[in-house]
Amino acid sequence: MNFTDFQYLMNVSRQDFCREVFDQNRQTIRVKKEKTVIKNLDKIFGATLKISNRRGFQTMSMRDLSLETGLSLGALYSYFASKDELLQMLQQQGRTITSRVLEKGIEHETHPLSKLRAFIKTYLYLCETMYAWFYFSYMEARNLNKAEREKALSSDLMVEEKLINVLEQGQIQGVFKPIDHRLAAGTINAMIQDWYLKRWKHTKMNVSVDEYADFLLDFIEASYVLQKH
Amino acid sequence: MNFTDFQYLMNVSRQDFCREVFDQNRQTIRVKKEKTVIKNLDKIFGATLKISNRRGFQTMSMRDLSLETGLSLGALYSYFASKDELLQMLQQQGRTITSRVLEKGIEHETHPLSKLRAFIKTYLYLCETMYAWFYFSYMEARNLNKAEREKALSSDLMVEEKLINVLEQGQIQGVFKPIDHRLAAGTINAMIQDWYLKRWKHTKMNVSVDEYADFLLDFIEASYVLQKH
DNA sequence: GTCTATATACGGATAGAC
DNA sequence: GTCTATCCGTATATAGAC
Numbered sequence: 001m002n003f004t005d006f007q008y009l010m011n012v013s014r015q016d017f018c019r020e021v022f023d024q025n026r027q028t029i030r031v032k033k034e035k036t037v038i039k040n041l042d043k044i045f046g047a048t049l050k051i052s053n054r055r056g057f058q059t060m061s062m063r064d065l066s067l068e069t070g071l072s073l074g075a076l077y078s079y080f081a082s083k084d085e086l087l088q089m090l091q092q093q094g095r096t097i098t099s100r101v102l103e104k105g106i107e108h109e110t111h112p113l114s115k116l117r118a119f120i121k122t123y124l125y126l127c128e129t130m131y132a133w134f135y136f137s138y139m140e141a142r143n144l145n146k147a148e149r150e151k152a153l154s155s156d157l158m159v160e161e162k163l164i165n166v167l168e169q170g171q172i173q174g175v176f177k178p179i180d181h182r183l184a185a186g187t188i189n190a191m192i193q194d195w196y197l198k199r200w201k202h203t204k205m206n207v208s209v210d211e212y213a214d215f216l217l218d219f220i221e222a223s224y225v226l227q228k229h
Numbered sequence: 230m231n232f233t234d235f236q237y238l239m240n241v242s243r244q245d246f247c248r249e250v251f252d253q254n255r256q257t258i259r260v261k262k263e264k265t266v267i268k269n270l271d272k273i274f275g276a277t278l279k280i281s282n283r284r285g286f287q288t289m290s291m292r293d294l295s296l297e298t299g300l301s302l303g304a305l306y307s308y309f310a311s312k313d314e315l316l317q318m319l320q321q322q323g324r325t326i327t328s329r330v331l332e333k334g335i336e337h338e339t340h341p342l343s344k345l346r347a348f349i350k351t352y353l354y355l356c357e358t359m360y361a362w363f364y365f366s367y368m369e370a371r372n373l374n375k376a377e378r379e380k381a382l383s384s385d386l387m388v389e390e391k392l393i394n395v396l397e398q399g400q401i402q403g404v405f406k407p408i409d410h411r412l413a414a415g416t417i418n419a420m421i422q423d424w425y426l427k428r429w430k431h432t433k434m435n436v437s438v439d440e441y442a443d444f445l446l447d448f449i450e451a452s453y454v455l456q457k458h
Numbered sequence: 459g460t461c462t463a464t465a466t467a468c469g470g471a472t473a474g475a476c
Numbered sequence: 477g478t479c480t481a482t483c484c485g486t487a488t489a490t491a492g493a494c
Binding site: 030031032033036040071072073074075078 | 477478479480
């Protein structure tokens with residue numbers, strides 16, 4: 001699987017993303033026409049990610065958002081009750097997609113090494129597809145209220161748990177070395193997250209997501225794999 | 230070398246830190262008595278890091294800072310001309326120390342593998358000693374003005390350049406495998422930065438900085454070292 | 459050197475017209 | 477559905493007393 005295959009398989013379109021948000025927030029969104037809601041939510045989310053990833057969510061004023069989306073302040077507030085709720089809508093939706101796609105990405109693999117490879121590629125490709133969201137989510141986690149912050153943390157841990165399972169199963173089957181799987185999963189996660197955290201650097205270095213994936217896999221396999229298959 | 234040795238060697242005392250800031254900012258700091266300045270700068274920096282690392286620098290109001298330091302708004306503004314200048318003072322000083330300590334940490338090593346080990350340990354120990362600053366610097370880089378942001382980026386790149394040099398030299402001498410050193414340095418940097426970026430997780434996992442250092446070294450050496458010495 | 463009081467601007471959010 | 481106008485709280489920064 002390469003990045004093009006992934007995009008075709010997953011089809012994480014922005015329209016679907018917005019339709020789901022609409023379904024889950026019908027009580028707070030005062031606008032009723034689906035087509036209008038999807039069109040404007042798409043604008044709002046895009047603009048929020050764009051402005052926030054440059055200067056931070058707190059620094060983005062509602063007037064900034066109004067200017068960027070072309071919607072007035074009043075119109076914006078018919079899609080969410082508060083700026084904080086906008087943040088929560090964005091977070092929730094990203095988490096749902098992440099969990100769903102990661103599960104889907106490894107479900108058909110049986111051999112530990114194939115599972116590890118599929119996991120890393122799927123995760124990395126997902127980060128690439130939704131890089132603006134991942135960056136946003138990482139950097140704004142601090143600004144969430146307690147309940148939402150807990151959700152963000154456990155979402156990050158959930159990803160690592162999936163990876164720990166793959167590594168543990170692999171060790172039991174004699175494919176991976178007996179190392180500290182929690183630390184291993186943590187460092188692998190860190191390297192993947194670096195893909196979007198240092199995006200400017202990777203762009204400047206002219207590294208594609210597939211090159212980065214191959215590099216990581218070689219690196220990790222050289223350390224963890226006991227016998228090549 | 231372990232963490233205790235490092236702390237003794239470097240002796241990065243907060244007092245020295247503040248004295249240097251004072252020397253470099255005599256034109257903006259209106260208070261003249263050195264003892265007073267050092268005492269209060271120490272309070273101010275500590276409080277800024279404490280509050281900002283929980284809720285972000287933008288979100289921290291000058292009133293918050295006043296409350297936490299026990300200094301009035303007026304008093305605070307006799308140590309810097311604006312909130313933005315406070316940010317710059319903090320950034321500048323951390324960068325200076327980082328550069329100085331990293332250089333010192335590897336200068337006596339000659340063998341590539343010893344150099345790599347010394348570099349990783351020194352860097353990691355430095356992150357541990359000044360974890361609040363490193364976290365702050367990473368998360369607040371976006372809030373800097375263009376000139377200051379450039380400095381922050383090039384400081385991060387400087388660290389990676391040092392590492393690339395070590396890896397390249399090692400490859401020439403036949404100790405390390407011929408891999409992409411830029412990507413390698415980047416991922417190693419990412420794993421080290423994860424130490425402070427996910428501090429809550431490492432605390433919860435009860436991993437010491439020495440255990441983390443040993444894990445990283447084993448991991449990296451298993452991938453990069455051609456022949457063990 | 460530090461304080462209190464305040465000038466001034468900008469933030470999120472809402473009311474009510476269209 | 478979307479707009480404009482506005483309320484009201486809080487932000488940074490400063491002036492001037494002590």
